[in-house]
Each structure stands twice: as C-alpha cells, then as structure tokens.
Amino acid sequence: MKIAIVSDDHQTISAHYGRAQFYEIFTIEAGKVTSRETVARANTQIAAIEADPKKDDGHHHHHDHNAMIVPIADCKALLARGMGTGAHVSLKEHGIEPVITDIREIQAAVDAYLAGSIVDHPERLH
Helix, strand or coil, X not given: CEEEXXXXXXXXXXXXXXXXXXXXXXXXXXXXXXXXXXXECCCCEEXXXXXXXXXXXXXXEEECHHHHHHHHCCCCEEEECCECXXXXXXXXXXXXXXXXXXXXXXXXXXXXXXXXXXXXXXXXXX
C-alpha cells in the first residue's frame, strides 16, 4: 500500500493540497514503512481573471485535479491539512482516500494513519 502526503519542506504537511510543492509517497508493507519517495508536483494552478470586478480580489484560481492525481494514482490515501471541495471529490473519484489532518509533522501523521488513529477534519474543506 502507498500513501501520499503533501509538503513544502519534506518535514511538515502542507496546509493546502493544491498549493503544495511536493508529494511525499510512503510505501507500507506489513504495517511498516519500507520506502519513501519525494515527487515534485507540477504547477497545476492556473490564474483566471473574473469578469465581475466586484469580487474580493478580482481573480480566482482553478486546479487541474486530474493532473494533480496522476503522480499518486497508485496511492490508497492522501494526507493534507486543507484542500478544496473539488480536489476532495476528485481524489475520491480516483479511489484515493482524502484525509484532512490537523497533524503538522509528516512522520507523526504517518504513524497515526498506520495506527488507525488519525482524525479526518472535513470541516477544513474550502
């Protein structure tokens, strides 16, 4: 089994799935981590100007969720500290369990996931 975690510094979990720089991909066999691989995420964010200038900042962003999922397509779960609803739905559609955690440290989150004690926080969807 593999699980992916989004990170910007290889030590802590990114607060936003769509803006993270890296995937930290863990391979687990017999309940233990057997390997860890770092995969740089492609820039999948595209800025777009809105036609309505009354919006707060005059623009919004879109993510190509399918392109974001390609590098982790063989993972069972993805851990992040926050993500948009569209990404959450897309991960589920691809058979990947999205877990929104409040744990900051990657190793602590992996340990909690393996122990079955990680808590999902869907209220952090935006």
